[in-house]
């Protein structure tokens with residue numbers, strides 16, 4: 315009887331929940347399962363690993379930026395809930411992952427809760443931290459916490475509040491988490507402080523965050539927000555402050571992108587002059603409206619992101635993982651054959667030299683007198699020959715293993731993404747196990763059929779994207795296709811190619 319793996323249970327729950335929320339994504343879960351099966355057969359994944367846990371399935375909005383810029387105040391204002399502590403010194407010293415709860419109480423859970431649960435975007439983050447800062451992985455609670463909040467505005471989303479950005483003081487672990495958050499987020503609000511629009515903290519923020527966003531494909535997910543502009547009301551110079559802030563952004567090379575100037579009504583300094591106040595309020599409300607709308611639409615962006623990730627993974631397997639394994643197999647075969655040749659050739663040479671020197675050759679025929687005078691019986695001779703063959707086999711197996719180990723170290727050094735090193739190690743081991751032939755040209759678990767399955771996933775992902783487009787856009791202006799209402803076809807099942815596949819043992823339910 316097979317016990318259902320944890321990961322399988324989780325994917326089943328995920329699919330169930332997505333079915334109501336977004337049927338297209340619920341089908342995408344099946345495509346991820348197919349990718350997982352392929353990865354397991356390649357030896358690239360173990361039974362509990364899944365590509366589906368490498369992204370956040372919930373829309374993720376992160377709030378980053380300078381310290382005391384008002385990140386936490388903004389979150390409280392948006393959620394209409396006094397959830398985060400705010401204040402004029404650096405308040406937050408860790409990342410808070412904020413998600414919805416039905417309880418009417420706010421709960422704070424340690425970072426470990428996030429590290430151990432694949433439903434959250436920080437699954438196994440401690441490993442990633444350990445890689446950049448030794449010993450820090452165990453201190454995950456010092457970097458992360460999980461907060462639950464009953465605000466309805468949070469339903470179906472995850473918000474992340476972060477400590478103020480200050481690259482000098484920041485440890486590599488915090489920068490690592492920041493990068494991870496940026497990669498996963500569907501929307502990144504980068505906060506700046508209008509009181510010090512060109513402070514050192516701002517420069518650090520710019521360099522680390524803005525500089526990095528330039529080359530990204532998803533750079534439109536960044537919103538740059540100049541907060542606390544109410545402070546400019548007394549001198550009525552908001553335009554100047556805004557323009558000099560934008561110049562600073564432009565200096566880094568950021569010329570496009572969304573920039574906003576806002577202040578939070580709840581905590582703003584009162585603006586005495588009626589004219590100025592009205593102007594400020596109108597601007598602020600328009601900008602806040604746009605920002606909130608982007609936050610509301612983030613569910614759509616998340617759906618595209620996940621399908622993008624599905625495609626990316628299928629390409630990664632075919633264009634990176636498999637070719638690398640093929641190369642490994644080729645080098646392994648060469649190294650094994652050369653070393654075998656060297657050792658056995660050497661033994662043969664020594665044998666030849668010894669027999670020639672001993673005068674056992676008569677022309678081209680070798681005459682070994684002890685064989686002629688052999689009195690030990692036929693079977694003893696066979697026995698000795700058997701031992702020689704076994705010895706040769708032992709040498710060959712040792713050579714194979716040695717070659718595989720030394721090549722593995724070399725190959726692992728060439729891998730760009732250090733997080734995939736354990737996966738490659740597992741796959742290399744599987745391919746060079748003692749029972750695998752060294753003449754194998756294709757990696758274990760890779761065949762024409764696997765290639766077809768991947769092609770099928772890519773076809774499906776196009777179909778998924780079209781369905782999403784049907785749900786969210788309406789180019790034809792057809793009345794029956796209201797954007798955001800879901801198309802008639804949204805819950806048609808896209809063939810995922812898993813149904814006819816024999817599933818892994820781990821995927822069978824007891």
Ligand SMILES: Nc1nc2c(ncn2[C@@H]2O[C@H](COP(=O)(O)OP(=O)(O)OP(=O)(O)O)[C@@H](O)[C@H]2O)c(=O)[nH]1
Pocket residue numbers: 380381382383384385386387388399400401402403404405406476477478479541542543544545576577578579581582583
């Ligand atoms: N006048 C004014 N004050 C604000 C505004 N937004 C936030 N503040 C104040 O600025 C201070 C810092 O706000 P926080 O929300 O704690 O800032 P933060 O970015 O979360 O800071 P850290 O977590 O320490 O990085 C608090 O005293 C807020 O009351 C605003 O729009 N106008």
Ligand SMILES: [Mg+2]
Pocket residue numbers: 385386387398399400405406475476477
């Ligand atoms: Mg804060």
